[in-house]
Amino acid sequence: MEKYRTSVMLCGGTGCIAGGSLKVKNALIDELRNRGLENEINVVVTGCNGFCAQGPVMTVYPEDIFYEKVTVSDVPVIIEEHFIKGRPVERLLYKEPVKKQTIPLMRDIPFFNLQVLRALRNKGLIDAEKIDEYIARDGYQAAAKALTEMTPEQVIDELKRSGLRGRGGAGFPTGMKWELCSRVKGDRKYILCNGDEGDPGAFMDRSIMEADPHVVLEGMIIGAKAIGADKGYIYVRAEYPLAVHRLQLAINQAKEYGLLGENILGTGFNLDIEIYLGAGAFVCGEETALMRSIEGKRGMPRPRPPFPAQKGLWDKPSVLNNVETYANIPQIILNGADWYRSLGTEKSTGTKVFALTGAINNVGLIEVPMGIPLRKIIYDIGGGISKNRKFKAVQLGGPSGGCIPEYLLDTPVTYEDIVQTGAIVGSGGMVVMNDLNCMVSVAKFFLEFTTDESCGKCPPCRIGTTVMLDILTNITEGRGKEEYIELLQDISQDIIATSLCGLGQTAPNPVLTTIKYFRDEYESHINEKWCKTGVCKELCTFYVDEEKCKACGACKRVCPQNAVSGEKKVPHRIDQSKCIQCRSCYEACKFDSIKIGPRSLRERLMETTDQEALKEIYTAAIAAKEE
Amino acid sequence: MARLTVDDLKKIKEEYKSTLTLREGGSRAKITVHMGTCGIAAGARKVMEAVLDEINKNNVKDVIVTNSGCAGLCSKEPMATVEIINEAPVKYVQLNEEKIRKIFKEHVMEGNAVQDYALVVGSETAY
Known part of the structure; x- marks a missing residue:
């Protein structure tokens, strides 16, 4: 890390961006470079300050000077007066006393401030059913740029340099995939979108299709230009009715506006896109099976080669990309490969969307820079393990992935590092498991x-x-x-x-x-025929540690079998002949007095009727467990 | 609707920016109910209906009501974002009909955010 004498924290919240803060940022960087100050003064884009009305706003450290309503023309003045001569610009200083804000700011909450929204940049901001709102957020500008100012080679080159890798799971470089297909000669080529999201616990693609369907279409237009396709299909599972509905509306609106169909934006480029509903077979997320399914056949994979880039849908050269991959592409075309690479690591660039679920406090959809450690995602963004339980493992990559234990939680989330653990980044399902999981x-x-x-x-x-x-x-x-x-x-x-x-x-x-x-x-x-978490019913015995039992009755109340006996102040006991190993008592006990023993314990307890002998068995079992 | 040219795209962008940012439009406030699958499953439609009902009952004309996709915190749905002109947007979580009516009265009409239901204030970094 270089040492800067001054840091400029410029707000990059939606409000300030709409007010022009990114233009201010570019002006700042240019001007600093012109004056040779780029190694002394650092410009950082931050999350929302909460002063959107005064935006664009920025704070200058270490002096902690807060400027408001900064425009591009203010930049030379700020640099000249403040950064060089050390005199803060009075005119731009924040004037009103700061209103006491008791609702926390987004930039102070890890769930928000560790995220960077690129694929999800319109998340919760626009009405997904209104194309004009998408356009208002720079929508279709990238498609226009690709169609009017760029050659297919330039589009492919930009993508290759961006380092974007397929977000469906395999992580194949997208630019390379497009290049392979663009080189194949053919009278007809297909651009395809994989929305057959099927990993248990994954809902990244569904959310993108529901919240921002036009970004998928725009990504496909750019892809079609790059490979020379004029027909596209979006393969979505029928279990995603809202996604299908919004995608279809988006296609209709784009056609009305001439952004799909013939002669797009008057450029002479044609692309027609249709939705194909999948019946929900997991294997249809595999590219060759998906293509067979669109052809109307039973969805089954075929050997490769030939690769789809040569012989894909109906044996024509085809490119298939995942929903999230497409959602990244317009921004790469607009802002350039270097911008994209500015986040992430050398081999895993940019950001990745994850569906965070399981035993965690903040269940939700997040987007983080690649390279962030798993621990940060789970404990800072996810807010830690729910119900104060202990972390056991995090499952990445669904049925193709694996479980990563506690001691590997500092592994950075990149394609290369996660593979080392035996799991995969996959499409982005992240299921957190606690100590109750077997x-x-x-x-x-x-x-x-x-x-x-x-x-x-x-x-x-x-x-x-x-x-x-x-x-x-x-x-x-x-x-x-x-x-x-x-x-x-x-x-x-x-x-x-x-x-x-x-x-x-x-x-x-x-x-x-x-x-x-x-x-x-x-x-x-x-x-030992012992499931220590009590999940496998045939491999456990639930019993009470009578020394620890406070006789509160919590276990008694939740037991569906009335198997727990014992009055107030009398330690409780579980009747093994009634117990069905449902684990309700274990989860209800606040004093850690319900224990889980091996199956053999249950048999011994059931054979014994003598109270003294029972007590001995319990004491021995607890002693064995504590060893 | 006419087929667009590249210039038309820029025009639409300028025209509709106001509805998104409240900066240049004629509206005073904007209520966004988050209606992805998660929100709808948790009861976002009822929240939306309550908002529309309040708008009608109070004959309010300067408030935009709109819906949007998942806001990212599926476990805290239904969620809504309320933005008053010249103020940072406030995200409300775990809403129901009663809560949103209270928010409408106190935040949208009277200008005081309802702290009990609010999760966070501000907008996310998008770049």
């Missing part, structure tokens, strides 16, 4: 999903995932054998090596990462 069950959940969604075309995926699911089911139901862990790893390697498409090639990841980081849980399931 990691074997989590792996089983994802395997159930992939087994269901496997299209069945290739045996490694079809049979392999089924066999793995059987093994996991055996483990969680108490039939686990010692050799199962190695067996799971072996089968995983075979499925990864021999599956036809990404679905099979990545399906074992949730199993592999949970074995890697939570092997002890597999071992206790198999060897």
Whole structure:
């Protein structure tokens, strides 16, 4: 980090940007450079100051001077008088006394101030059903620029230099994809959009399509120009009715305005876009399966090569990009590759949208610069783990991804670093898990999903995932054998090596990462028949630590089986013959006095009727647990 | 609607900027109800209906009511953003009919933000 003598914090909130703060920023940077001050004075764009009425506003540190209503023509004066001569410009100083604001400012709340909105820049700001509001936020300016001022090569070059990688999950460089297709000769080419978002817990693309459908169309127009396509399809699952509705309205409006159809903006360029509804098969997010589905056939992948860039939809050269990828493109064309690269890391540039869900306080949709550590996302933006529980793992990349444990939470979110953990960045689903989650069950959940969604075309995926699911089911139901862990790893390697498409090639990841980081849980399931989180019903016994029990009755009230006995001031006890292992008492207890023991404990407790003997078993179980 | 040229795009941009920023338009305030799938599922339609009802009942003509997509905090939906001219927008969370009516009366009509329901004031950095 360089040392600057002065920092200028210029507000980049929507209000100030509308008032021209970005023009002021450019003027500041130019003028500072002209005077050779660029290494002394730093210009930073910040979140909203809350003084939108006086915008554009800026604060100069270390003096803490607050200027309001700054225009481009004020810039030379500020630099000359304040930065060089050290005399703050009176005329621009904030005048009124600051009104006491008790509602917190966005820039003071990590949920907002750690985010940078690019793909989501219109989030919650415009009416998605009004094209004019999109245009008011620079909409279709990038398409106009690409169509009137740029050659396809220039568009591709800008994208290549931006470093943008496919946001659907694989992270293939978008510019390179476009270049490959642009070089193929063909009378007809297709530009396609993948809105078949299917990872459990992921809703990034849906939100973009609902909140800002025109940005997807604009990205596709730019892509069509780059590769020379005149026909496009947006593949959206039918379970996204609002997204479909708003996209269709957007297409209709764009056609009326001549932004789609023939002779777009009078430039002679043609592009027609249609929506194709998917029936919700997960495999149709795979590019060749998606194309087959649009062709009206059963959605199944085919071997590559030939790659879609050569032979795609109806065997014509095609490019398929994800919704979020398209949402980034207009801004790259307008602001340039260098602007895009200014955030993120060398190989993972720009920002990424994540759907943050699970055991976390702020469930929502966020956009952060690439390279931010997972810990910051979970604890600062996400507000930490809900209900004061303990963090256990974060699942990235859905059924193709993996679970990352606590000690790797400082991993920066980039394509390269996340892959090192065994997970993938994926399309952006981020599911946070707490100490109530059993990691074997989590792996089983994802395997159930992939087994269901496997299209069945290739045996490694079809049979392999089924066999793995059987093994996991055996483990969680108490039939686990010692050799199962190695067996799971072996089968995983075979499925990864021999599956036809990404679905099979990545399906074992949730199993592999949970074995890697939570092997002890597999071992206790198999060897001790003990699920320590109490999720696997056949592998646990709930009992009361009578020393700790305050006899408050909380567990008694929530038990659906009336299995808890004990009066006020008498330690409670669980009747094992009635208990159905629902875990309600465990979650209700505030004194940590409900314990989860191995299955064998339950049998011993049920065999014993003698009070003294029972007490001994409890004491021994608690002692064993505390070791 | 006529087919646009590149110049028309710029005209529309200037014309509609005012409805987005309240700077140059004739309106005094703007209420945005966030209506993505998450908002609607949590009850945003009822919130919207209540706003429209208040507008009609009070015969208010200088307030823009509009909807928009997900504001990003799905667990705190329904959400609405209220912006009074020359003031920073205020985001309200976990709304219902009663709350939005109170906000309408106290914030939109009387100019005092309802602190109990407000999450944050300001707009996000978008660049």
